[in-house]
Amino acid sequence: MLKLDKVSKTYKTGDKALHNACFEVPAGQVVGLIGPSGAGKSTLIRCINRLVEPTQGSITLGDTELTGLNRRELRRARRRIGMIFQEYALVERLTVMENVLSGRLGYVPAWRSYLRKFSADDIAQAFSLLDRVGLADHYNKRADALSGGQRQRVGIARALEQNPELLLVDEPTASLDPKTSRQIMRLIRTACQERNLPAIINIHDVMLAQQFSDRIIGLKAGEIVFDGAPDALTDEVLTTIYGDEDWTQLRGDNAEQSTDPETPAVDLAEGV
Missing domain, CATH: 3.40.50.300 (P-loop containing nucleotide triphosphate hydrolases)
Structure with a gap:
């Protein structure tokens, strides 16, 4: 509420x-x-x-x-609080998977976030969300290679990755x-x-x-x-x-x- x-x-x-x-x-x-x-x-x-x-x-x-x-x-x-932005707010040089996993940054120690090391559960959830938004085959693409609609889907998956x-x-x-x-x-x-x-x-x-x-x-x-x-x-x-x-x-x-x-x-x- x-x-x-x-x-x-x-x-x-x-x-x-x-x-x-x-x-x-x-x-x-x-x-x-x-x-x-x-x-x-x-x-x-x-x-x-x-x-x-x-x-x-x-x-x-x-x-x-x-x-x-x-x-x-x-x-x-x-x-x-998950946030989905008008301009997507993705890190363009990172992959789709890395952008989605950034939704977990608030839950991991600073050193792990710097090295982009996430748990198996976090990664499994990210794959599940990408499948849910129709981007499972694009997980390794850079964000700047996506269309506008695809970028927005990544933003949705990233927000949901926060639970x-x-x-x-x-x-x-x-x-x-x-x-x-x-x-x-x-x-x-x-x-x-x-x-x-x-x-x-x-x-x-x-x-x-x-x-x-x-x-x-x-x-x-x-x-x-x-x-x-x-x-x-x-x-x-x-x-x-x-x-x-x-x-x-x-x-x-x-x-x-x-x-x-x-x-x-x-x-x-x-x-x-």
Whole structure:
């Protein structure tokens, strides 16, 4: 369980990026975080793992208040939080396997991480995850030889290699084509269901958020203006979040690309 209580962030410039964010995410729930650019979505995600320090409020994961931890305690707590980045954040010169195993760096002594020595169990889990994301045959490729979709899959496997209690996902489909975007979202959702893992996904694509999320939180100017089921995201609500737009036309444009998120892909790696 993740709990945010009156979390705010004001930058030194005086800009208020987040104001009194309050919500809980239970185990297994996938939350789609939507809103216009500058609404505070990335700030909210980064406040949770304290890549950005909240100005006020508390953030609790399980029985641990993250906002009250010192630097050493925070390093340990971050092992429990998997992060999937928009720009993948892979080490390009390392292999796919080495990038996935980097998810275990918080659990091994410094000398072992420097020499990249991992246990047989860690390596076996990494192979299993690469198979799960459709990259088992690419384990020895350098990361810079992969396509965008393949890199994102490595990022997913790396986050899951941590055996996290929470998954934070920042714009996972921003640089991907529509088909690959849907495969990536399906993969994240399935992983959360299988592991009973809560997740918050910062995503610009409203239709993808509706298809693959259990719940939608809408931000506008740093404040939560909607928190509810995907099918409650009406045109009126979207106007509240984003402003005036022909949402009927937008839905029509996306309808042709829509498929059932519960329908498994024939080949998750296909075309990626």
